[in-house]
Amino acid sequence: MNRVTALNRRYAASASLLRTGVEIIAIGDPVGAQLDRAVRRLLLLAQRDGPGIWDDLVSACRLLRWRRLTQPQPLAFNAGLRDASAMALTEAARVREAVADRALLEEIESSANAVLGSESPVGDLLLRSIDEVGAHACVVVAMNHDAKLGMHGWLGARNVPVLTSPELERRDPSDDQVYAVGPPRFFASSLVTAPVADEVSFVIPTWFGDRSLPVSAISAYADGAVRVAARVSTEGDVCDSPPDQGQPATPAEDDFLPQPNWGPSVAPGREPRSHEVSARKVLLSGGLAIWLDDGERIRTLNLAQPPGERVTYTDVELIRPGSYLLLRSGETERGALYREAIRLLGRRRAEVELSQRDWKNRLEERLGRLGNSECVRLLQGAGVKTASRVRAWSEPSLVRPHSDRDFELLLDWLGIPRQPTFALALQLRRMLYQASSAIRDELETAVSAADLSAMEREGHMGLEMPAMGFRGIVGTRVLAVSPVEEIIARHDARIPFEEKAGRWLE
Amino acid sequence: LRTLPDRTAYIDAWDSMVSKSEGENIQLALLESGTGEFELAPWIGPLVALGGMALKYASSLSGRQLVVAASVPSRDFAAALVGCGWIIASQPPRLDPPMEVLRTIERNVPVRIVTDSAVIEDVFLAVDEGEQPEIALRGSRWLASKVRAVSPLANLDRSVRSPRPGVGSIARWARLESSWDQRLASSRQELAIVGTRTWINADLGAFLVAEPDATRRGAGTTVTTADEIGGLLLVSNEGAATSFTRVYAASRIAEQLPLPADVQAAVLDGTGSIKFLTEVEAPVVFCIIDRSVADQTAAELIVQLRNTRGEPLMLGGDLGWRAPPGVEALAYTVAL
Numbered sequence: 001m002n003r004v005t006a007l008n009r010r011y012a013a014s015a016s017l018l019r020t021g022v023e024i025i026a027i028g029d030p031v032g033a034q035l036d037r038a039v040r041r042l043l044l045l046a047q048r049d050g051p052g053i054w055d056d057l058v059s060a061c062r063l064l065r066w067r068r069l070t071q072p073q074p075l076a077f078n079a080g081l082r083d084a085s086a087m088a089l090t091e092a093a094r095v096r097e098a099v100a101d102r103a104l105l106e107e108i109e110s111s112a113n114a115v116l117g118s119e120s121p122v123g124d125l126l127l128r129s130i131d132e133v134g135a136h137a138c139v140v141v142a143m144n145h146d147a148k149l150g151m152h153g154w155l156g157a158r159n160v161p162v163l164t165s166p167e168l169e170r171r172d173p174s175d176d177q178v179y180a181v182g183p184p185r186f187f188a189s190s191l192v193t194a195p196v197a198d199e200v201s202f203v204i205p206t207w208f209g210d211r212s213l214p215v216s217a218i219s220a221y222a223d224g225a226v227r228v229a230a231r232v233s234t235e236g237d238v239c240d241s242p243p244d245q246g247q248p249a250t251p252a253e254d255d256f257l258p259q260p261n262w263g264p265s266v267a268p269g270r271e272p273r274s275h276e277v278s279a280r281k282v283l284l285s286g287g288l289a290i291w292l293d294d295g296e297r298i299r300t301l302n303l304a305q306p307p308g309e310r311v312t313y314t315d316v317e318l319i320r321p322g323s324y325l326l327l328r329s330g331e332t333e334r335g336a337l338y339r340e341a342i343r344l345l346g347r348r349r350a351e352v353e354l355s356q357r358d359w360k361n362r363l364e365e366r367l368g369r370l371g372n373s374e375c376v377r378l379l380q381g382a383g384v385k386t387a388s389r390v391r392a393w394s395e396p397s398l399v400r401p402h403s404d405r406d407f408e409l410l411l412d413w414l415g416i417p418r419q420p421t422f423a424l425a426l427q428l429r430r431m432l433y434q435a436s437s438a439i440r441d442e443l444e445t446a447v448s449a450a451d452l453s454a455m456e457r458e459g460h461m462g463l464e465m466p467a468m469g470f471r472g473i474v475g476t477r478v479l480a481v482s483p484v485e486e487i488i489a490r491h492d493a494r495i496p497f498e499e500k501a502g503r504w505l506e
Numbered sequence: 507l508r509t510l511p512d513r514t515a516y517i518d519a520w521d522s523m524v525s526k527s528e529g530e531n532i533q534l535a536l537l538e539s540g541t542g543e544f545e546l547a548p549w550i551g552p553l554v555a556l557g558g559m560a561l562k563y564a565s566s567l568s569g570r571q572l573v574v575a576a577s578v579p580s581r582d583f584a585a586a587l588v589g590c591g592w593i594i595a596s597q598p599p600r601l602d603p604p605m606e607v608l609r610t611i612e613r614n615v616p617v618r619i620v621t622d623s624a625v626i627e628d629v630f631l632a633v634d635e636g637e638q639p640e641i642a643l644r645g646s647r648w649l650a651s652k653v654r655a656v657s658p659l660a661n662l663d664r665s666v667r668s669p670r671p672g673v674g675s676i677a678r679w680a681r682l683e684s685s686w687d688q689r690l691a692s693s694r695q696e697l698a699i700v701g702t703r704t705w706i707n708a709d710l711g712a713f714l715v716a717e718p719d720a721t722r723r724g725a726g727t728t729v730t731t732a733d734e735i736g737g738l739l740l741v742s743n744e745g746a747a748t749s750f751t752r753v754y755a756a757s758r759i760a761e762q763l764p765l766p767a768d769v770q771a772a773v774l775d776g777t778g779s780i781k782f783l784t785e786v787e788a789p790v791v792f793c794i795i796d797r798s799v800a801d802q803t804a805a806e807l808i809v810q811l812r813n814t815r816g817e818p819l820m821l822g823g824d825l826g827w828r829a830p831p832g833v834e835a836l837a838y839t840v841a842l
Contacts, residue, residue: 004545007583008547010580010798010832011549011831011832012831014797190799193579194796194798216805216834217805217808218808218809218834223835224829306705308757309702312756314781320803322800437758
């Protein structure tokens with residue numbers, strides 16, 4: 001389809017969905033509802049007792065409930081549900097001797113067995129809906145790649161395409177009816193805010209109470225806000241209506257998402273010392289993790305971009321689940337870059353290094369004496385816009401604040417004459433950019449030669465870069481970012497290590 | 507439209523026209539390749555108008571930056587169309603007549619000269635006065651009577667000679683003809699488009715015309731390069747001796763900031779470039795949010811800046827712009 005025609009249809013579909021809204025069909029699922037009640041009780045108990053004994057059981061039960069919600073295909077096609085049920089039973093058996101609430105464990109075991117004894121009514125609903133419209137005029141959208149594979153085995157024989165939401169995005173707009181399997185709020189907002197079809201329906205079990213639709217992030221403040229409405233219809237055995245009424249207050253609906261065990265983590269309650277940084281743990285595909293500090297931007301990969309424009313930098317605070325990071329084992333890229341930039345300086349090297357060390361030492365001294373928050377406050381008072389990053393500026397490999405103005409004000413505040421420090425830092429930054437640009441070109445070449453569809457499927461991939469003599473570059477998808485900052489040794493930041501906590505994620 | 511005296515009035519008129527019912531809108535049409543049929547669409551005109559209206563509003567900014575974010579179902583063409591609105595509404599450069607300029611320029615200064623048929627960037631040597639005065643450049647000589655506009659350049663890597671870009675449908679419709687020579691000659695880079703370069707270049711190669719032209723040409727007609735969006739935007743690239751717009755790859759922008767001080771407006775097309783929003787210091791910044799992309803961090807960043815440092819504006823009340831179906835937008839100013 002010609003790009004202008006396709007685009008016209010997209011604008012029209014978006015406007016049409018704004019007028020007509022999307023449909024949510026909820027069907028009673030007593031067995032799923034029983035499981036949901038058991039999991040909610042478990043979550044309350046685990047919340048009361050704090051991290052520890054319940055963690056693995058909680059994760060396994062969450063995963064089981066999530067798969068009941070998002071993979072309604074018959075058991076014969078549902079290895080994911082069978083695995084999750086087995087894991088929940090294993091974890092329940094493991095804690096049996098250690099806990100007092102046997103009744104809850106029995107409820108969990110009985111629910112985990114029950115989902116293996118009864119097909120999800122959502123699957124039946126989906127089949128009937130497809131038959132009504134005709135298989136040739138439907139597209140089924142799965143919550144994620146795992147769910148897609150499961151449903152594909154089942155619906156493939158009927159020639160109904162099963163896609164993930166990014167795969168749907170790549171199709172030309174059409175008149176097809178889209179059936180999305182699972183609660184709207186867990187899908188990318190594009191499914192309703194940038195639809196490729198005029199008709200979108202979601203199928204869910206009634207026990208999932210939250211029927212809100214995803215919105216675009218600016219809609220709350222926007223003129224012409226794209227806020228799509230939902231028409232909800234309910235059918236089947238609905239005595240399992242949403243459990244919110246009469247039940248103890250439950251945690252947020254986000255508890256439905258499979259979650260990693262972050263382990264016992266407490267906010268440090270002190271500021272990092274000079275050889276330390278605060279960092280969040282980031283779980284990565286391929287059984288890896290890194291400690292990500294709030295320092296220099298990190299190298300990322302965007303698979304949706306055309307060749308030559310895939311490798312880029314991203315601010316640390318913008319790293320989210322789904323981002324791809326490019327990491328090297330054993331050493332951070334910024335360390336290597338900094339060394340190369342210093343080398344490129346040639347005979348100006350000593351002067352630049354001395355000047356950088358001078359202002360960074362003085363900053364370090366202020367941070368040590370006044371503390372991070374007081375320094376931030378004082379710098380804000382002096383007009384420094386990005387004052388909250390003051391800790392990062394003391395790092396040796398971070399050349400200077402991005403903004404010229406902020407750097408000048410920082411030097412003033414430190415009592416250091418702007419020149420020649422400013423000019424020398426600028427020279428170093430130029431060299432750094434030069435080195436960075438050369439590495440980016442190499443990375444682009446390596447990425448172009450790689451099988452990116454495999455990377456999208458698997459979530460991670462090693463990259464070959466013989467020309468630069470780099471070993472062990474890995475591209476890997478972010479699975480989860482820890483909500484808690486911890487203090488770690490500076491030299492541990494951004495170095496990938498093996499980590500099992502991601503095993504409860506899909 | 508034909509009776510309108512100048513561009514500002516034209517933008518004013520358009521302003522009121524786009525806020526009327528859809529049927530009365532002036533429609534613009536796009537065509538992706540050189541042959542085929544133009545497609546009229548109700549969203550094209552408003553995106554162009556957004557660029558123009560933001561420029562008009564920007565004249566009232568004092569020391570503040572205007573941020574306009576538009577979220578569209580898919581990013582295609584949006585950045586280029588907003589850019590078209592900007593150039594349409596922009597003041598033409600004020601250049602003195604060619605001979606006056608040349609008489610003040612010293613030998614060996616690089617210049618750009620616009621003739622009846624070409625735009626040339628070369629080193630100026632001398633004006634040979636005589637019955638038919640001639641302008642001597644390092645690589646060529648030109649009859650002064652054929653030279654329509656001249657401006658000195660700050661620097662020149664190598665001399666360039668390109669065919670003179672024609673006045674296309676939109677430029678005619680927006681009455682840019684009378685200042686076209688000055689616009690070609692001016693070395694100011696006013697507009698930066700930052701995003702996925704491959705995609706933006708494809709957008710710039712598409713043809714944009716006003717409704718009467720689209721209808722008249724019908725199916726199967728060929729179009730001229732003058733109607734290319736890139737031609738209207740006077741994009742600077744290899745082999746083109748124009749400067750108004752420059753395209754930057756978002757993947758490399760970290761190493762190219764800050765943008766040149768001349769830049770009056772930056773269009774940040776997609777997450778890859780919007781994440782540099784706080785480091786772009788142009789007086790006006792447009793952000794194009796592609797809703798078909800699952801990554802919504804760009805939109806979050808825009809909202810965060812609005813809520814922490816911004817003073818919100820009403821697109822309808824302050825800018826006089828109304829979002830077409832399928833587009834949502836917000837605007838605010840921040841201290842520079």
